[in-house]
Amino acid sequence: MLLLISIRVFAPAEWTSWMTDPAKDFVTLSVSVIIESLPFVILGILLSAIVQIWLPAGFLLRRLPRNPVLRRSIISLLGVLLPVCECGNVPLTRGLIVSGLSVADSMAFLFAAPIINPITIITTYQAFGWNDGILISRILGGLLIANLVGFIYSAHPAPQTLLTRGFQAACAVDPHAEHGTRTRRTLISFGRESAAMMPALIVGAGIAGLIQVAVSRNLLITLGSNPLWSVLALMALAFIVAICSNVDAFFILSFGSTFLPGGIVAFLIFGPMIDIKMLALMRTTFTVRTLVQVSVLIAVCAAAIGLAVNLVF
Amino acid sequence: MFFSRLIARWKGLALTLLAAIATVWLGVTGQLGLYINPRYYVFTLIMAGIAFVLTIGALLVIPGPGEDDEHDHDHDSHGKPDGRGSDAPDESGAGRRRPLLAFGGSLTALVIVAAAAVALLVVPPSSLTSAAVEQRSLNGSSNTLANAGPPPGSSDDTSAYSVKDWAALIRQGASADDLSGRTATLTGFVTPDADDPDNVFYVARFVVTCCAVDAQPVGVPVYSPGWSSNYATDSWVTVTGQFEANPSVLSAATTVVRPDSLTAVDQPSEPYVY
Numbered sequence: 001m002l003l004l005i006s007i008r009v010f011a012p013a014e015w016t017s018w019m020t021d022p023a024k025d026f027v028t029l030s031v032s033v034i035i036e037s038l039p040f041v042i043l044g045i046l047l048s049a050i051v052q053i054w055l056p057a058g059f060l061l062r063r064l065p066r067n068p069v070l071r072r073s074i075i076s077l078l079g080v081l082l083p084v085c086e087c088g089n090v091p092l093t094r095g096l097i098v099s100g101l102s103v104a105d106s107m108a109f110l111f112a113a114p115i116i117n118p119i120t121i122i123t124t125y126q127a128f129g130w131n132d133g134i135l136i137s138r139i140l141g142g143l144l145i146a147n148l149v150g151f152i153y154s155a156h157p158a159p160q161t162l163l164t165r166g167f168q169a170a171c172a173v174d175p176h177a178e179h180g181t182r183t184r185r186t187l188i189s190f191g192r193e194s195a196a197m198m199p200a201l202i203v204g205a206g207i208a209g210l211i212q213v214a215v216s217r218n219l220l221i222t223l224g225s226n227p228l229w230s231v232l233a234l235m236a237l238a239f240i241v242a243i244c245s246n247v248d249a250f251f252i253l254s255f256g257s258t259f260l261p262g263g264i265v266a267f268l269i270f271g272p273m274i275d276i277k278m279l280a281l282m283r284t285t286f287t288v289r290t291l292v293q294v295s296v297l298i299a300v301c302a303a304a305i306g307l308a309v310n311l312v313f
Numbered sequence: 314m315f316f317s318r319l320i321a322r323w324k325g326l327a328l329t330l331l332a333a334i335a336t337v338w339l340g341v342t343g344q345l346g347l348y349i350n351p352r353y354y355v356f357t358l359i360m361a362g363i364a365f366v367l368t369i370g371a372l373l374v375i376p377g378p379g380e381d382d383e384h385d386h387d388h389d390s391h392g393k394p395d396g397r398g399s400d401a402p403d404e405s406g407a408g409r410r411r412p413l414l415a416f417g418g419s420l421t422a423l424v425i426v427a428a429a430a431v432a433l434l435v436v437p438p439s440s441l442t443s444a445a446v447e448q449r450s451l452n453g454s455s456n457t458l459a460n461a462g463p464p465p466g467s468s469d470d471t472s473a474y475s476v477k478d479w480a481a482l483i484r485q486g487a488s489a490d491d492l493s494g495r496t497a498t499l500t501g502f503v504t505p506d507a508d509d510p511d512n513v514f515y516v517a518r519f520v521v522t523c524c525a526v527d528a529q530p531v532g533v534p535v536y537s538p539g540w541s542s543n544y545a546t547d548s549w550v551t552v553t554g555q556f557e558a559n560p561s562v563l564s565a566a567t568t569v570v571r572p573d574s575l576t577a578v579d580q581p582s583e584p585y586v587y
Contacts, residue, residue, distance in 0.1 A: 004434040021444035021547070027432050028441055032348040032525035034433065035339070038332045039353075039360030046363075184374050191371040195325025199422060202328060202429045212526060218450045247523040 022213045030209030033277065036244060037087045037201055044088025045193045048095030049186045061100055072108040072150040075101075076143050079113025085244045086114035086272045087201070090281040091193050097285070098171050103159040108150030110282075111298065114245040114272035115142030124268065127249035132261035132313045138268045141305040145269065145298055152297070162290040164283075167196075196284040204280030208242045211276060215240055230263030231306035235299060238271030245272035261313050266306030273298050320419040322375060327426050330368045335433035336361035344438045346583045349524045440584040441519055443504040443546050446530045451504070451515060452480055476501045476518045477586050480531040489568045492556035497570055499533055500551045500578060503544050509563035512538045516552050516570075521585040528585065534559065534566035537575065549580045 019027075051060065064071045084092065093110040097103060114120065116139055128134040153159065160168055170192075180188070223233035234252070243251050252259070252267050259267075274295045282291055339345040340358045349357060471478075476499050482492070499516045506513035517532030519525075535552055536559060544550055554572040561569075 004430055007435050021442040024439055025441055025445045027436050028347070028439055029445075029526055031335075031432055031438075034332055034429075035336055035345070035348045035357065036353070036524035036526070038329075038336065038364065039357050042329075042360045042364045042367075046367075180374075183370075187367065187371040187374045190367045191322065191326055191375050193325070194329045194368075194371075195321065195323075198325045198328035198332070199425045202425050206428070208526065213444070213448070216448050218448070221450055241526060243527050244523055247527075250522045251527045 026209045026213045028209075029212050030205045033205035033208050033242065034201060037205070037277065040085050040088040040244070041091065041197050041201055044084055044091035045190055045197065047082065047084065047088070048091045048193060049189045051092070051095045052099055053182055053185050053189060058100070060096075068154055069147075069151070072105055072147050072154070073143075075105050076108040076112035076146045076150070077116065078109055079116045080118060082113060083117055083119045083246075084113065085117065085120070085246045086275075086278055087244070087281060089113045090278070090285065091197055094167070094193070094196075094285055097163070097167075102154070103162050104150045104152075104154035104156065107153055107294070108146045110146075111149055111273045112143050112146035115139065115146075115269065117245070119246045120249075120272070123247055124249040127253040128264075132264075133309060134261055134265055134268070137265045137305060137309050141265065141269045141302070142272070144305075145273070145301045148301065149294060149297060162286055164285060164287055167285050197281065200280045200284050201277070204242070204277035207280065208240070208276045211240045225260060227260060227262065227310045228307070230260045231266045231303050231310065234259060234263040234267035235270045235302060235306075238267045239275050241271070242275040242277040243271065248272070260310050262306040262308070262310030265309045266302045269305060270299060270302040273302075317415040317419045320422050323372075324422045324426055326368045326371055326375075328429055329364050331426075331429050331433050333361040333364040333368065337365070338434075339438060343582055346585060347438045347440050347525070350521050350587050351583075352587075353523070440502075440580065441525060441528055443502070443517075445519075445528065446504045446515075446517060446532075447507075449528070449530055451517065451530045451532050452484055471495050471497075475499070475586060476516055476533055477520060477531050479533045483533065483568050487568065489556050489558040492568065494555070496553065496555055496573075497533070498551065498553045499570070500549065500581065501532065502547050502549050502580070502584070503540070504530070504532065505541070505546060506534060506561075506564050506566065508565055509561045510541070512536060512540075512561045513559070513564045513566060513569065514540050514544075516550065519585045521587055525585075531586075534564065534569045535575075536560060536569040536571055540575075544575070544577060549578050551576050551578050 064074060079089075082089075082092070089110055092113075093106050096109060097106045101109075121135070121139065124135050124138060130136075153162065156162065160171075163171070217237065220233045220237045223229040238248070241251070248268060248271050252264050279291060279295070286294075336345070336357060339348065340354065340361075345351075345354055345357070474482075474497065479497055479499065501516035501518045504515045504517045506515060513534050513536055515532030515534050517530050519528035519530050521528045535554070536557075551574075552570055552572050553574045554570040556568055557571050559566050559569045
């Protein structure tokens with residue numbers, strides 16, 4: 001590592017001049033995704049370890065109501081307590097599944113939490129206030145979709161098959177039965193979770209950087225003022241920008257009146273649930289088949305809500 | 314097998330360590346602003362510090378690859394999170410791995426670690442270039458500055474106006490008449506006008522909401538025929554001049570700065586605006 005650092009310190013500043021501008025931008029953008037997401041991923045891994053190791057076994061599960069619809073509603077609201085954006089929610093959701101939460105219930109948490117986390121709500125309010133029902137549509141739409149996904153997958157005959165085999169194996173071990181002090185187990189869990197999340201983050205950041213360099217945003221932005229196309233174009237923008245849900249409202253606000261409110265709502269609902277970085281992170285846990293199904297389902301729902309907002313307001 | 318287990322156990326910690334060191338290094342050298350908005354500095358640096366401590370702690374307690382750890386259920390062996398492996402079994406589980414697949418997974422992991430090391434530690438940090446300006450429609454988003462300044466024509470002091478402020482005024486429809494008599498002093502990087510690159514360039518900055526990924530370029534057009542023989546695209550300049558109607562017939566810009574002085578400067582330590 002010292003060797004690598006010394007290369008940057010001692011090499012002449014121009015040694016990267018052979019890189020074309022797009023290549024430089026690709027590296028800059030990918031690094032920026034990594035630097036921006038790292039704190040949230042670490043926070044998510046820590047919270048996941050707390051749920052698995054420091055809380056008494058079944059602490060959370062015991063307190064949840066038995067009625068499945070009511071239970072998922074409460075789980076989908078848990079995110080209000082957690083200021084973690086979408087990248088931190090993946091390790092946390094993994095922790096919840098390992099602790100015994102069902103796959104369907106965990107999905108209700110995973111997809112609702114980034115939208116209803118307190119920072120997201122505050123920044124969305126700061127950006128839009130009560131204008132055009134954007135804030136309300138975002139919160140209610142997010143909860144609705146998350147509960148719908150949970151409801152649909154609760155009917156799955158073999159929910160374990162939604163998970164990757166590697167993660168299934170991890171779930172088969174009861175974390176409370178492991179030996180060693182809690183600190184030691186926390187550190188081992190950190191090593192394990194980082195081994196799952198970090199390569200996914202790096203690959204996700206690389207793909208996000210590559211798409212940013214390859215796809216021009218101009219077309220998407222031009223489409224933003226058409227009632228139908230604004231919804232689809234802004235969902236595509238959300239997918240490729242992969243911006244953190246805590247600040248996405250400011251980002252889309254910066255385009256100002258260019259976009260119709262329905263497109264903005266679709267952006268704000270779809271982006272935190274599905275984007276290029278999230279797919280890479282969720283791939284650590286769910287099979288490709290599951291991810292494709294969930295992505296299509298959420299995209300259709302988000303588009304429907306966006307179109308409805310465009311018609312109503 | 315030894316090699317595969319070594320990689321499987323250490324890749325996450327290696328990557329965390331790389332990212333944490335890169336973050337702290339950028340923070341210490343004041344270059345974090347090349348990647349993220351300053352309001353995240355403290356949070357990012359604290360979490361990088363925590364990540365560093367946890368990684369060192371984990372390195373100390375994680376059993377070596379030669380030791381048999383019954384709890385090593387290795388659920389991380391799919392080094393292909395991009396889905397290239399489609400639904401291929403993640404070759405781990407409780408049983409023994411197939412050596413070839415394990416080797417492929419390790420190789421992928423090695424490539425990821427090496428790429429991350431090069432991107433995070435070897436390549437010198439840099440700001441976005443004009444290539445990104447072309448992708449992101451210059452001034453497409455400057456409504457963010459709707460309340461950036463007084464209405465054009467008022468007598469308020471505009472001497473401290475930045476590229477962002479002037480770009481907002483012009484986008485709101487301020488004409489050369491509205492801005493006549495005002496002197497602008499602007500610092501930004503040079504990016505050519507799309508329609509009349511010979512005579513007009515923009516003094517531009519990126520506005521960053523969260524991180525460089527969401528950067529949107531804003532810029533003020535400058536009319537200076539033959540500018541490209543003296544100033545390279547992406548080089549930094551300070552322009553002082555007055556506004557006037559754009560003499561260029563090709564360029565879409567209506568109001569331009571006619572420079573009284575145009576000097577090359579070094580890139581500022583915070584190249585983006587927020």
